[in-house]
Amino acid sequence: ACICLYFSFFRVSPANIFVPNLHTHVVHTLRKDYGLTSWAGDVKEHLRRRFPADLPYHLLFLDLTTSLPPNRDVLENMFRNHCVADGTLVGVTFSTRYSTARKTSRLGFEDLRLLDLSEDLSIEADDDSIPWNRAVAAYLCFKTLFNYAQDNGYCLEAAHHTSDDAFATYRFSHPHKKSRVNASDFDNRVKTIDKLESLLAAALVNRSFAGITYFLHQWALIDDDVRFSELRQRVLEVTNRVLQRLGADLSKDSGTVPAEKGAAWISAGGKRPEMRIIAVLGERGAVEDGDAQQILRMAKNILRIQGRRVGNHSFVDNDSDLGVDSPYFPKMEEVPRGLYFYSGQMMFALIRVRQFSGR
DSSP states (O other), rough: OHHHHHHHTOOGGGGGGGGGBHHHHHHHHHHHHOOBOOOBBBBHHHHHHOOOOOOOEEEEEEEOSOOOOOGGHHHHHHHHTOOOOTOOEEEEEOOOOOOOEESSSTTTTHHHHHTTHHHHHTOOOOOOOOEOOOOHHHHHHHHHHHHHHHHHTEEEEEEEOEEEEEEEEEEEEEEESSOOEEEGGGGTOSSSHHHHHHHHHHHHHTOOOOHHHHHHHHHHHHOOOOHHHHHHHHHHHHHHHHHHTTTOOSSOOOOOOOSSSSSEEEEEOSSOEEEEEEEEETTTTEOOOOHHHHHHHHHHHHHHHHTTTOOOOOOOTOOOGGGGOTTTTTOOEEEEEEEEEEETTTEEEEHHHEEOOOO
C-alpha cells in the first residue's frame, strides 16, 4: 500500500520501483497487478552484492522490523555500495521491543561493542546484561546511520516530508565526543533566582534536556519561597533520579552535567499546543518517559508563575547569549520530524541523504 501511494502521488513509473521479495507468489502479484520490477530474493543480500557503479535509488524503504544489531550490515552496505545519491530519501523500520542483551544472545556484547554502545554508556565490561529499550534503539539507529553515511562520503539531513504531529524531532549528541552542559560558565552569574530562571528558560528554548534538568534542580536547591515548598520537594525527587541517569555526580556540585545522548521531542498540536519529550537516553541508561515529561511540565509551570513567556524569548533580558543557539549548551545533531514510534514496539526513521561537500 505504501509503495502504491508513493508512485501514484509522486508520479513515479511502477517499472522504476524495485521490490524484491522472498515469496514467489508475492513477486507474481507485484509484477502482474502493479507493474513493479520484482524478483524473488532477499533485499539484504541484494544490497550486499550490489555493484557500487549501478544507478542509485531515489527512495529506499527498508522494512527490517527486527532490532538494529543484527541488521547493522544492511545500513553499512546501503552506503558502502552507493545505493543512495544526493537527495535520496531513506526510511527504515526497527523493533524497539525491550530485551536483555546477554553474552550468549545475538544481541550480546560482541554486537553492542561494534555499535560502540559500551563506550557511549557507563556500562561495565563484566555486566551480565545490558538494557534494551526504545531510547537505546532510537539513539543507535541514528548514530549508526550518521556514522556509516560519513564513512562513505555522505551527510544526512531532515527529509522535511510532513507536518504530522506524530513524528518526533530527534536530537542526539555527537557520537565522537562527550557533550556537556557548561553550567560552570554561569557560576559567577547564577546569584539570584531571577538569573537561574533565565537559564532554565534558555535551556527550554535550546531544547537541552540536561540543561533543563540541571537548572531546575539548582532552582529547587536555592529558592526559599514558602509558596513553592511542596513543588521544590517534588522537583528534587524527580531531578535527582534523572541526573543520575544522565551521569551527573550528585555528590558534588561540579557546575557541569553530561548532555543527554539522545531525545525525541514531539510537538503536540491543537488549540493548546504542548511539547512532549520521550525516549531520553543518558550515560547511565534511559530516563523514564514519565520523569522526562514531569521535568518539562515543572519547568514551564515555574516560568509561567513568574510571568516568563518562553515563546517570545522575553526571558532573555539583556543576555543575548542565552537565546537560540546559546554557546553554553552543547550542539546536537537534529533530525526534525524524522522519528515515529508506533504499535508499541516499532520505530520508523526517515532521513535525506546529501553528498558530502567537505565544507
